[in-house]
Amino acid sequence: MANPKILILTGDAAESLEVMYPYQRLREEGYDVHIAAPSRKKLHFVVHDFEPGYDTYTEKPGYSWEADVAFSDVHPEDYAALVIPGGRAPEYIRNDADCQKIIRHFFEQERPVAHLCHASLTLIPAGVLKGRRTAAYPALEPDVRGAGAEYVDSAAVVDGVMVSARAWPDHPSWMREFVTILRKKAPIEKKTMVAG
Secondary structure: OOOOEEEEEOOOOEEHHHHHHHHHHHHHHOOEEEEEEOOOOEEEEEEEEOOOOOOOOEEEEEEEEEOOEEHHHOOHHHOOEEEEOOEOHHHHHOOOHHHHHHHHHHHHOOOOEEEEHHHHHHHHHHOOOOOOEEOOOHHHHHHHHHOOOEEOOOOOEEEOOEEEEOOHHHHHHHHHHHHHHHHHHOOOOOOOOOOO
């Protein structure tokens, strides 16, 4: 039997750490992880950091990575869980009708969803945040509240099967909570070794 699949929704200018950390952590756990983007192509991620003298973060080129599938070709019912990283990608993927459809599917089916940083921008037009508790990048507090959600300034916020966080420094808490949910909702079948 194949291991459960997890879908990551992202695009160009996603935060490198916020894509690669959950991608590798969930593969380490044993999940089959696929990256979906507006089109199947080589994506160009970025690195956001803070520099003295800047009132906001700076942006530098990050890793490049192939998208496994285009949003329009995703069959969300094939996936046990969803991860949405931050960076600038959420600013534009949120306008993609297929991206919104995928997000709504996971919330309607009550499947685990992990998002952090600017990823809440994708949840707002999909109409899934109202009445929920969520973390996000602190500058997005007005957006989260405007969508009818409660903004929580915390490293990992669990609301049902949704786990959110503020940004990549929260990775350990964020993924710890998400993996705990996955182990219950989408367990990996452990193979037994037979001595020969």
